[in-house]
Amino acid sequence: MQNFFNALNNFLLIALPYMALLVFVVGSIWRYTSTKFKFSSLSSQFLEGSQLFWGSVPFHIGILFLFFGHLTAFLIPRGVLAWNSHPARLIVLEVTAFIFAIAVLIGLVNLVYRRLTHPRISVVTSKMDYAILLLLLLQVVSGLWVAYNFRWGSSWFSSVLTPYLWSIYALQPDVSAVSALPWIVKFHIVGAYLTVLLIPFSRLVHFLVVPLDYLWRPYQQVVWYWDRKKLRKSWTPWSLQRPRNN
């Protein structure tokens, strides 16, 4: 039995993350280069606008905060620990994160409810949409559970999970500390890997193409087939680059 759990731990905490990362990277590149026409956030606001507000907005704002929170603990664990060294700051951080997680939960519940009850939205919902919603729902519920029952997560994430994640990254996986964590924490970790794994196959791809370059591009875009200034020059070769509009 012990062997079985060891094997399971190794599979879920070592094999799965590598699998997930590989599938995510290769899948995303394939998805971006080969299925561009299907690469979309698949907004359904056009079919139903008002209910979406109470789902999409709290979900996105909350998930963005949580995503960057987890990322910060991964990148600068010492900074997080230093911040948490004062109890008041620790509580502020934990409570804030908890509130954002509640926002995610509310948003997700609203989104699921909308998908299940609105006839027009049901039509444009795929099985993968349900899978993603369920997965994220489990993630946020388990995350809230962990945050409430095993305090203070931001600190022990930085000291236990960050070394583990870095060991994965350094190709020298060390699961000795993580294996001892409660099963619900492991559940949350595995859920995260599954989410990463499913990104290329779901509407989650839209987060890979967040249009931040919009901020510094000029408003108007004109695309020319050839460089028009050089078109009439006899030395203009026919090997000019084609524009990226096709």
Added chain:
Amino acid sequence: MDVRAQISMVFHLDKCIGCHTCSIACKNIWTDRKGAEYQWWNNVETKPGTGYPTKWEDQDIYKGGWEKKNGSIDLKGAGKKKGLLNIFHNPNLPVIDDYYEPFTYKYLDLIESPAMDDQPTARPVSLITGKPIDIKMGPNWDDDLSGTPDYARKDPNLHDLSPAEQEAMFQLERMAFFYLPRICNHCLNPACVASCPSGAIYKRGEDGIVLINQKVCRAWRMCVTACPYKKSYYNWHTGKSEKCILCYPRLEAGYAPACMHSCVGRIRYLGVILYDAGQIENAASDETESLVDRQLNMLLDPFDPGVIEAAKENGVADSTIKAAQDSPTYRFVKEWGMALPLHAEFRTLPMLFYVPPLLPVMASLSKQDTSQGEKMDPIAKFWNDTWLYDTSTEDLWGTIDQARFPLKYMANLFAAGDEEKVKLVLKKLMAVRIHRRGITVGDIAPEKVETALREAGMDAETADAIYKLTSLAKFDDRFVIPPAHREQAIEMLEFTGDTKGSIGFGFKENAERGL
């Protein structure tokens, strides 16, 4: 001077009979697909009326186009700040009910119905959910319904007409309406291009056609908000936005766009206009009153040697310059000054121009005649007098001055509120009629004809040219399409017959939603 070529259009509204043939031609070629059923890249509206989508001209509702603030312009409902902040939920996005829920009928029920006491019926079903629905809206729901309280009286263009003027407009005896066919304006300062966060929308340099790259669109759906004409549509099935492509595959092959080709009334003209792209920003951010003039000033004379030289330097093909010289749109818009842009106050510099209609204006109600009922021929059911449709005024411009249709309304549509501009065009239209009547019927004194032409600012030769291009123009006169130079082919196309009814045009990826 940054000379560029733009394929522009002129719609001669006097000739539009409101038959919707253009809409059907477009629908059959481009939007007969799932997710695009509700899209009418070409639609025809009855004016006054609320249009499609409902009240699209009211930018207090839809927040389309540009607005001027502190001397410069920015998008009203989208843009870098608003667009990215509202990306999770766009508060200014119209929903499908603002257009209509697409529907069909269960025709098979008629055929497969067993023998019954009653006739079988074909129930309407939603093309989205497939469930039976009560049809509440359609793309031309208020067709020919001018004067009705639900539609005509809610027309946003009536906003600065006095209640008395509006009341007079909708009296049964005075009521008039006309048709407004609309397609994408392929603007010089397109709001949709500016609003697209992923940069999927672009204007083609060679001919000015505005397109959405279906492979780059990510359904951020800001273009739907930003286009003040509501001519960018969200395909709810594929999760991509779509719009009129001016039938570029047809244009490149030398054919007229389907809507223009099929036009029964021959109201449509298409041709190249050269313009100075360096003026776009200044022209679009000028005062509202001068927007029309500034836009028309940007359009360049294709016979001017300086313009030709600058055009060649900019890589405009010789054949395109020749097409610009033969362009019917240049003649209507610039040479004759008879065509005006639709809603210049949206500041997108639209390149589709309209010749305002004279017919709803012309007939004036000279006097209230209470004995009208007696004058109806009891057998022919025909009013044998002129009270209803009186064009026999003695004043030269009487029919325009005492128009039964407020010029203010037309000015709101075509001249950013400037009545004088519309009046001048109507005078020109009238002068051509007076001139031609003088020739063909001969019951108008030559002095009167001369005065009319002079006051309209044209000579007899011009009037004849206008008459010819208006009434007698052949296919090749109405559509002067510049050769596409296949040797420099703009968009390389694959054969798409096998994806007909699926994605539209251009490539062969199936229209699945997501993966």
